[in-house]
Amino acid sequence: MTTEPEIAFGPELSPVPKAMPLRELCHKYGIRFKKGLGQNLLLDDNINAIMVEAGGLGPQDNVIEVGSGLGALTRRLCRKAGRLLCVEIDASFMPCLQEQFGAMPHVRLYRGDILNHSLAELVNEYLPGATELKMVSNLPYYITTPVLFHFLEAPVFFSRLVVMVQLEVGQRLVAGVNTSDYGVLTIAAALRAEVDLVHRVPATCFVPQPKVDSAIVRFRVRQPALLPETELRFVMRVVRAAFSQRRKTLRNGLTHSGAFGAPKEAVIEALESVGIDPGRRPQTVPVHDWIRLAAEIRKRLPVPEKADEPLPSDHWTE
Numbered sequence: 408m409t410t411e412p413e414i415a416f417g418p419e420l421s422p423v424p425k426a427m428p429l430r431e432l433c434h435k436y437g438i439r440f441k442k443g444l445g446q447n448l449l450l451d452d453n454i455n456a457i458m459v460e461a462g463g464l465g466p467q468d469n470v471i472e473v474g475s476g477l478g479a480l481t482r483r484l485c486r487k488a489g490r491l492l493c494v495e496i497d498a499s500f501m502p503c504l505q506e507q508f509g510a511m512p513h514v515r516l517y518r519g520d521i522l523n524h525s526l527a528e529l530v531n532e533y534l535p536g537a538t539e540l541k542m543v544s545n546l547p548y549y550i551t552t553p554v555l556f557h558f559l560e561a562p563v564f565f566s567r568l569v570v571m572v573q574l575e576v577g578q579r580l581v582a583g584v585n586t587s588d589y590g591v592l593t594i595a596a597a598l599r600a601e602v603d604l605v606h607r608v609p610a611t612c613f614v615p616q617p618k619v620d621s622a623i624v625r626f627r628v629r630q631p632a633l634l635p636e637t638e639l640r641f642v643m644r645v646v647r648a649a650f651s652q653r654r655k656t657l658r659n660g661l662t663h664s665g666a667f668g669a670p671k672e673a674v675i676e677a678l679e680s681v682g683i684d685p686g687r688r689p690q691t692v693p694v695h696d697w698i699r700l701a702a703e704i705r706k707r708l709p710v711p712e713k714a715d716e717p718l719p720s721d722h723w724t725e
Contacts, residue, residue: 432477432503433448433477435503437499438477438499438500438503447613447614447615447616447617448476448477448613448614448615449479449480449545449571449612449613450612450613450614451608451612452479452483454571454606454608454612454623455479455480455482455483456483457605457606457623458480458483458543458545458569458571458605458623459480459483459484459487459543461543461569461605461606461623461625462484462487462541462543462567462569462625463567464484464487464488464541464543465487465489466488466489467489467538467539468487468488468489468490468539468540468541469488469489469490469491469492469530469534469537469538469539469540469541470484470488470490470491470492470540470541470542470543471491471492471494471526471529471530471534471540471541471542471544471558471565472484472491472492472493472494472542472543472544473494473521473542473544473546473554474494474495474496474544474545474546474547475493475494475495475500475504475516476495476497476500476545477500477503477504478493478503478504478507478508480543480544480545481493481504481507481508481514482507484543485508485511485513485514488513488541489513489539490513490514490515490534490537491513491514491515492514492515492517492529492530492533492534493508493514493515493516493517494517494518494519494521494524494529495516495517495518496518496519496520496521498518501516501518504516515533515534517529517533521554521557522550522553522554522557526557526558526561526562526563527561527562527563530563539566540563540564540565540566541565541566541567541568541569542558542565542567542568542569542570543568543569543570544569544570544571545570545571546570546571546572548572548573548576548617551570551572551573551576552576552592554570555568555570555596555626556595559596559599559600559626559628560599564628564630565628566627566628566630567625567626567627567628568600568625568626568628569605569623569624569625569626570623570624570626571608571621571622571623571624572621572622572624573617573619573621573622574607574608574619574620574621574622575619576592576622576624577604577621577622577623577624578604578622579592579593580592580593580596580602580604580624581593581602581603581604581624584690584691584692584693584694585690585691586690587690589690590650590653590689590690591643591646591647591650594642594643594646594694594697595643595646596626597694598633598634598639598642598643598694598698599626599628599629599632599639600626600627600628600629601626601627601629602624602625602626602627603624603625604622604623604624605622605623605624605625606622606623607620607621607622608620608621608622608623609621633698634698638701638702638705641701641705642697642698642701644701645661645697645700645701645704646689646697646701648660648661649661649689649692650689650690653688653689653690654688655688656685656686656687656688657678657683657684657685657686657687657688657689657692658674658675658678658685658686660689661674661678661704662674662675669704669707669708669709670707670709673704673707673708674704674707676703676707677700677703677704677706677707678700678703680703681696681699681700681703683696683700
């Protein structure tokens with residue numbers, strides 16, 4: 408009986424070609440950065456090194472990079488990851504990526520919009536058999552939060568996400584309770600992962616230069632999850648209802664929103680049950696208290712099934 412030989416992957420099988428200066432690559436391939444796609448050229452390669460280090464990558468890791476562009480971050484990722492899937496929406500970058508990485512057996516290139524594709528299907532097709540999944544990406548600002556939650560809520564488990572985001576978004580992701588930045592995005596991220604801001608990146612590191620600074624943010628995704636998926640969704644339903652009227656008290660915000668179908672009396676009872684003053688404002692409530700409060704409200708729903716309905720796609724925004 409014969410068996411098929413195992414297919415080996417890894418950077419040691421594919422020496423990385425010498426890098427061409429990024430400006431020369433732009434000239435060679437006639438690339439113009441598109442403002443509408445949030446494209447900026449990162450001039451400081453040390454930032455890419457920091458991102459890869461934050462990913463803690465090794466040969467056991469299967470990595471997805473969203474928005475590979477000219478391949479500056481890709482060059483560092485392919486030296487560390489066992490396998491790498493690069494997803495790029497802009498066709499004009501594909502020849503550049505193909506020339507640099509197309510011959511590497513552990514790197515796959517895919518042109519498409521990550522938000523229009525199932526991560527489970529992409530992993531199954533391009534990273535078959537993957538057990539350790541991570542995502543490291545310099546994300547376009549305009550799709551930052553949708554892409555983040557596309558990965559955080561995926562049916563396949565990504566143990567770590569490292570992303571470059573607008574500084575303001577990074578500060579909201581790691582905000583402390585009872586601060587101006589603490590809100591829906593903070594809580595949605597904290598329910599899924601331990602989040603930290605790794606490095607601040609000034610706008611001067613990019614061409615064209617954006618109007619704001621950026622930040623590298625790392626997500627260590629919780630495993631096991633804090634809550635079953637249906638319960639987590641309901642916590643976010645309560646949080647979103649409260650923060651939709653951020654300046655109002657919990658009593659007023661939660662009893663007037665109608666977002667989860669609990670009678671006013673039930674909300675007040677739930678607040679009292681967990682020892683939260685109904686006169687507090689939502690930004691003063693830490694994550695663990697939102698979990699406790701949502702559980703008490705859910706018990707009192709006249710139609711409990713409503714708690715399991717899918718949230719709107721913008722549930723992480725305020």
